[in-house]
Amino acid sequence: MKLFPHQDRALNETYENNRVAYYLDMGLGKTFVGSEKMWELNTPFNLVICQKSKIDDWKKHFEDHYRYHVIVFDQQKIEKIPPESVLIINYDKVWRRPELLKLKNFTLMLDESSMIKNESSNRTKYILKLNADNVILLSGTPTGGKYEELWSQLHLLGWKINKKLFLKQFVVQEWDDLNQKYKITGYKNVDRLKAKLKKHGAIFMKTEEVFDLPKVNDQIVKIPCTKEYQQFAKDHIIEIGGDLLIGDTPTSKKLYLRQLAGSYNQNKLHYLKDLIDSTNDRIIIFYNFKKEYASLVDMIDKPISTVNGDLKDLSAYEEYENSVTLIQYQAGAMGLNLQKANKIVYFTLTDKSELFEQSKKRIHRIGQDKPCFYYYLLTAGSIEWRMLDVLKERKDYTDALFEKEEM
Incomplete structure (x- = not known):
């Protein structure tokens, strides 16, 4: 597969990492970077979790460019998964498939990984329990502007900081007398956060760094x-x-x-x-x-x-x-x-x-x-x-x- 130079750069910078996050701006081809990283990791099995609307796109992508056995993991029961397979399932259904907790020797890829920003949701708790050997996170907007929502993704990348300490180090909070709770008013130590993310395999890339798009x-x-x-x-x-x-x-x-x-x-x-x-x-x-x-x-x-x-x-x-x-x-x-x-x-x-x-x-x-x-x-x-x-x-x-x- 022929990649753009910026896509090659993202892969080269994370070659030694088996847990990565490609936070590439929308339109920079995260699909190709993520799937190439999956191919490089070369595990017997692969699990892609995405939005329901993207299932057909991922299926076609793997069928067009790779030789995987592509299985859309929907309602059917699968007795035996052949090697070199990619299972594709959407975020709303994945936590209802307990058999995936038994899956081993696999790479986990989350398309639009910001979908696990709520660590108390069923989908997030379930995904954090999966026994993935490797992790690939893809998103153009990993936080939706709210850095506190990175915490679940950090855990998948291997940064096992607890939520309370993370908030203390990177989030500005003020007491709200009206609602009797702390509210988030801003963020701090962003450079340190970026450095830690980079150490754990996160790549950030904006479109304007790569292409001269129209005004x-x-x-x-x-x-x-x-x-x-x-x-x-x-x-x-x-x-x-x-x-x-x-x-x-x-x-x-x-x-x-x-x-x-x-x-x-x-x-x-x-x-x-x-x-x-x-x-x-x-x-x-x-x-x-x-x-x-x-x-x-x-x-x-x-x-x-x-x-x-x-x-x-x-x-x-x-x-x-x-x-x-x-x-x-x-x-x-x-x-x-x-x-x-x-x-x-x-x-x-x-x-x-x-x-x-x-x-x-x-x-x-x-x-x-x-x-x-x-x-x-x-x-x-x-x-x-x-x-x-x-x-x-x-x-x-x-x-x-x-x-x-x-x-």
Whole structure:
């Protein structure tokens, strides 16, 4: 397999390590680096854990480039696994397969290893129990901007620091009198953290270190607010479009404020309609909720592709230059190659910085030869402006890990 120089460099720098983390920026080809490292380690068995939407991609990758026995480990029971096999399973199912705890002589690879950031979840606790001889972690956003969420990955890399000590050394915490608990306000000793990660086989790499990608252009679009949004922000209750929205908890209030700034805001829908009609280029639209998807499909009269929890169909994107691709963050912010398009519209924002950063790299990646445009449709005076500020803050935290050390 012919690799790019930066991919060869990542492999060369970790040649002596049997536990590695390739934290390569989105679009730098972590799939190829990870699979080549797996081939170098040459264990009888291999286990790849990934998101459900990526199973077919991994299967095709191994079948196209290697001579492994590729087994999608889904519902079936496997009596005997042949040598030189790759088992592929998704994060939601892996902890329900106790037989994997008996697997020996294998390499474990986690695609989007940030999926084990919650050490108390069933999937993380199960994965940490696996008896892997070697470990390969892949992620473009290993922390989602929150360094405290690295702890589980550190353990897989062999750095057996306890959580309390890790927080003490690298996380700034302040006491919150209102909620009677400590809250995280920042991070410290980042250079020391980077040095320890490097010692344990972690490679950080940003796209701009490797390729001169086209310019990125951010377009903030201020959408007029609605009376309904203002009323709900004041009273925490409103009936709209036959729906009764009651913000009786902080969580429900935030949810309905986001929806009132999105699919319930006809001003935003009208602007987006005009934007879509103004170009014959491919457009990618990110959204959150099913109601948003229904509203978007109803107003678009161009070929539509869809990626969400119920459907993955990119045929219109592939075939039509004027197509519109609707992507729900959870289902499609990670892993898709959409560089045929150079325009992304954020109809609404996610509240997860990892998904936000990943979403931008769907078009700004290797193979893109046009300037990239990102349209942020933000309802005036709404919660969306603060959400964008927080998303940018989390990016700043993450970038500190990727920055080159001063020579």
